[in-house]
Amino acid sequence: MILEDPVLASRFLTLMTLTFHVIYATIGVGVPLLIIIAHWLGIRKNDEHYILMARRWSKGYLVTVAVGVVTGTIIGLQLSLLWPNFMELAGQIIALPLFMETFAFFFEAIFLGIYAYTWDRFADQRKHLLLLIPVAIGGGMSAFFITIVNSFMNSPAGFDMVNGQLVNADPIAAMFNPAMVTKVFHVVVTAYMAAAFVLASIAAFQLLKGSKHPYHKKALYLTMKIGLIFSIATAVNGDFSGKYLAAYQPEKLAAAEWHFETEGYAPLLMYGVLDENQEVKYSIKIPFALSILAHGNPSAEVIGLNEFSEEETPPLIIHYFFDSMVTIGVFMILLSFVYWIGIKRGWAFIKSKGFRWIIVLGGPLSLLAIEFGWWMAEVGRQPWILRGIMTVDQAATTSDYVHVMILLFGLLYIILGVGTIVVLRRIFKQNPIEAELKRIEQGADPS
Amino acid sequence: MSLEILGISVLWTFLFGYVIIGSIDYGAGFFNAYSIITGREHILSKVIQRYLSPVWEITNVFFVFFFVGIVGFFPQTAYYIGTIFLVPGSIGLILLAIRGSYYAFETYGSKGHKGYAFLYGLTGLLIPAALSTVLAISEGGFVFIEDGNPVLDYWALFTSPLSWSIVILSIVAVLYISAVFLTWYANQTGDDEATKLMRRYALIWALPLIVTAGGIVYELRFHNPEHYERLVDLWWVFGLSFLLWALTVWFIWKRKNYGTAVWLLFGQFALAFYAYGISHYPYLLYPHLTIHEGFTNRAMAISLVVVFILGLALLLPSLYLVLKLFLFNKNYVRGTKEQKE
Numbered sequence: 001m002i003l004e005d006p007v008l009a010s011r012f013l014t015l016m017t018l019t020f021h022v023i024y025a026t027i028g029v030g031v032p033l034l035i036i037i038a039h040w041l042g043i044r045k046n047d048e049h050y051i052l053m054a055r056r057w058s059k060g061y062l063v064t065v066a067v068g069v070v071t072g073t074i075i076g077l078q079l080s081l082l083w084p085n086f087m088e089l090a091g092q093i094i095a096l097p098l099f100m101e102t103f104a105f106f107f108e109a110i111f112l113g114i115y116a117y118t119w120d121r122f123a124d125q126r127k128h129l130l131l132l133i134p135v136a137i138g139g140g141m142s143a144f145f146i147t148i149v150n151s152f153m154n155s156p157a158g159f160d161m162v163n164g165q166l167v168n169a170d171p172i173a174a175m176f177n178p179a180m181v182t183k184v185f186h187v188v189v190t191a192y193m194a195a196a197f198v199l200a201s202i203a204a205f206q207l208l209k210g211s212k213h214p215y216h217k218k219a220l221y222l223t224m225k226i227g228l229i230f231s232i233a234t235a236v237n238g239d240f241s242g243k244y245l246a247a248y249q250p251e252k253l254a255a256a257e258w259h260f261e262t263e264g265y266a267p268l269l270m271y272g273v274l275d276e277n278q279e280v281k282y283s284i285k286i287p288f289a290l291s292i293l294a295h296g297n298p299s300a301e302v303i304g305l306n307e308f309s310e311e312e313t314p315p316l317i318i319h320y321f322f323d324s325m326v327t328i329g330v331f332m333i334l335l336s337f338v339y340w341i342g343i344k345r346g347w348a349f350i351k352s353k354g355f356r357w358i359i360v361l362g363g364p365l366s367l368l369a370i371e372f373g374w375w376m377a378e379v380g381r382q383p384w385i386l387r388g389i390m391t392v393d394q395a396a397t398t399s400d401y402v403h404v405m406i407l408l409f410g411l412l413y414i415i416l417g418v419g420t421i422v423v424l425r426r427i428f429k430q431n432p433i434e435a436e437l438k439r440i441e442q443g444a445d446p447s
Numbered sequence: 448m449s450l451e452i453l454g455i456s457v458l459w460t461f462l463f464g465y466v467i468i469g470s471i472d473y474g475a476g477f478f479n480a481y482s483i484i485t486g487r488e489h490i491l492s493k494v495i496q497r498y499l500s501p502v503w504e505i506t507n508v509f510f511v512f513f514f515v516g517i518v519g520f521f522p523q524t525a526y527y528i529g530t531i532f533l534v535p536g537s538i539g540l541i542l543l544a545i546r547g548s549y550y551a552f553e554t555y556g557s558k559g560h561k562g563y564a565f566l567y568g569l570t571g572l573l574i575p576a577a578l579s580t581v582l583a584i585s586e587g588g589f590v591f592i593e594d595g596n597p598v599l600d601y602w603a604l605f606t607s608p609l610s611w612s613i614v615i616l617s618i619v620a621v622l623y624i625s626a627v628f629l630t631w632y633a634n635q636t637g638d639d640e641a642t643k644l645m646r647r648y649a650l651i652w653a654l655p656l657i658v659t660a661g662g663i664v665y666e667l668r669f670h671n672p673e674h675y676e677r678l679v680d681l682w683w684v685f686g687l688s689f690l691l692w693a694l695t696v697w698f699i700w701k702r703k704n705y706g707t708a709v710w711l712l713f714g715q716f717a718l719a720f721y722a723y724g725i726s727h728y729p730y731l732l733y734p735h736l737t738i739h740e741g742f743t744n745r746a747m748a749i750s751l752v753v754v755f756i757l758g759l760a761l762l763l764p765s766l767y768l769v770l771k772l773f774l775f776n777k778n779y780v781r782g783t784k785e786q787k788e
Binding site: 062063065066067069070071072073074076077078080081082083084085087088089090091092093095096098099100101102103105106107109110111113114117118134166169170171172397398399401402404405408409412415416419420423 | 505507508510511512514515516518519520522523525526527528529530531532533534536537538540541543544545547548549550551552596598743744746747750751754755758761762765766768769772773
């Protein structure tokens with residue numbers, strides 16, 4: 001089996017863990033903000049529906065957070081188990097944000113626990129809402145610190161290598177590396193965007209299934225509006241990311257764009273296939289767009305892949321990852337924009353079945369875009385684990401049992417994934433919004 | 448105090464925190480499952496679940512703290528332990544994942560599925576067993592350097608009486624710590640039947656605890672004489688720890704001062720745990736890695752310590768809030784409908 005090579009096996013296991021964890025991490029970072037907004041709207045408008053929205057979202061959120069916690073623990077320890085040489089080196093310089101992340105997470109876990117178990121303990125709802133703010137801050141800070149570690153892997157800074165030894169370590173400079181700002185912003189903003197569209201997708205699905213309850217309409221409108229704001233923010237940030245890549249990781253940008261010759265007035269190629277002469281066929285060509293993306297100037301020269309040796313060229317498949325990510329992002333901006341305008345102007349078709357199905361699709365698509373983004377970021381850094389300093393071959397464990405662990409963890413992720421879906425479905429199926437509202441009218445506490 | 452001593456003390460304290468909180472949690476899961484098997488769930492489940500619900504994620508963070516911290520302060524452990532701990536570490540992780548997520552699935556989702564409870568109870572014993580093997584490995588004799596890479600001799604580890612003693616101690620300690628704590632907690636809730644049952648469990652596991660702990664010291668004499676010598680030098684600390692154990696058992700036996708018994712229990716484990724840690728000094732992994740060789744650079748060490756202090760300033764008040772709201776709130780503990788605040 002090809003995975004008996006510890007390097008390939010370690011890469012594959014890391015890919016599996018991250019791909020699975022990212023779904024939960026994204027929801028974990030994004031959803032608290034939406035719960036806060038709903039809870040706050042409920043208090044301000046004195047509208048029971050929004051309060052219930054916060055309550056129901058937080059119920060689902062508790063389940064996903066649990067899986068996020070355990071998969072986060074897994075990736076945290078797997079970094080050392082699978083990439084011991086990397087962690088030995090990186091631990092000397094980038095352990096600080098990792099350490100901070102555990103504090104941020106601790107903070108989040110504590111307040112989430114309190115929030116979840118104190119729904120009926122406060123006469124003043126605003127006090128209860130206050131508990132959510134540390135949850136959202138903790139979640140955001142976790143993403144902030146972990147993304148700093150990842151940005152450091154892409155653009156190491158804050159130290160010197162002398163004869164294979166790390167010297168002059170400056171942990172603060174390592175944290176504020178060149179990739180940090182664009183990357184952190186990208187991760188946090190897309191988490192809010194994806195979380196909003198996932199919740200929108202659920203609301204649209206309920207409406208499709210025949211519920212006419214205003215609760216779902218309010219939820220859909222709120223989440224689509226929030227999604228629109230954050231998807232626009234993502235696009236703006238994407239532009240900065242392009243400029244960062246051009247300046248610091250030109251090989252990644254060139255591989256993502258299949259840009260081989262260094263040239264000015266560079267067009268942006270979307271999709272297409274590569275023939276044996278490295279000619280791009282059947283692609284959609286947007287003139288000057290790559291030069292604008294890279295340098296903000298249609299005539300600017302963009303470094304091509306031919307400038308790099310073959311060993312240092314990232315796999316060309318990241319072109320498709322990049323294009324798919326961008327396509328979904330743009331599609332979601334358009335979708336939420338049309339919906340928003342449609343509501344304002346009273347267009348009938350946005351309430352049609354077809355349109356609602358597209359919104360349902362938007363949730364999974366947004367998560368898929370997040371996956372494409374991470375695959376692009378991680379595969380696009382190959383062959384490096386720490387760009388320019390250590391390759392994945394040098395970093396991986398020498399243990400012979402990684403391929404067995406792939407099977408075990410694979411099984412685990414299937415069980416956890418299926419478990420999440422089953423449990424979430426059961427929670428909300430047994431307890432539809434109509435029934436919950438009825439109980440409240442009769443004076444009982446919501447479950 | 449040098450920075451490496453400070454670093455290892457911080458980490459050791461976190462590990463101690465994990466051992467105590469984790470043991471209460473793991474043991475509670477086991478007793479819960481056991482009470483279902485023996486048809487006594489009506490006695491225990493309520494008490495245990497009220498305690499468990501708000502704290503499991505906090506428990507988990509102590510563990511994460513430890514392994515992130517040790518890579519920060521002693522990056523070389525990532526290289527040694529990372530390479531050799533792959534299999535036991537992964538098994539521990541998988542069990543932790545099953546336990547954590549299924550707990551959440553059951554609590555927030557569907558209630559009362561027995562399969563979950565059994566799995567939960569079983570993992571509560573298997574996790575300490577898997578994770579405690581790292582303590583056996585750290586005693587040396589199981590790791591060899593081959594082509595410049597550390598390799599774990601699984602057979603030697605699996606057949607060593609020392610590693611089995613450590614595994615058994617970890618399980619017995621989980622049951623004992625948890626039983627003593629839950630005796631007090633059940634008593635707080637005013638639930639006499641649960642108190643009686645937990646008291647019995649505490650007494651049952653008290654003697655095996657001391658016997659297995661003594662067994663490890665005995666095994667160590669042959670396995671790692673150097674460490675044994677240093678351990679014997681600290682005999683008086685272990686003696687004090689033994690005294691606290693005897694007092695705990697006395698109070699529980701006499702059915703009084705359960706609260707004091709819990710504090711004595713913490714004291715007993717703290718003394719033994721730190722004495723063991725001090726005697727292990729300066730080795731992280733006999734004989735390959737000491738805390739001096741493996742220590743990170745000065746800038747990183749200082750920044751970690753600063754962050755640690757700032758972090759504690761943030762966390763201690765939050766933890767206090769949790770304890771105040773749940774563990775020490777009479778209304779919550781008793782499960783009565785509380786006054787709105």
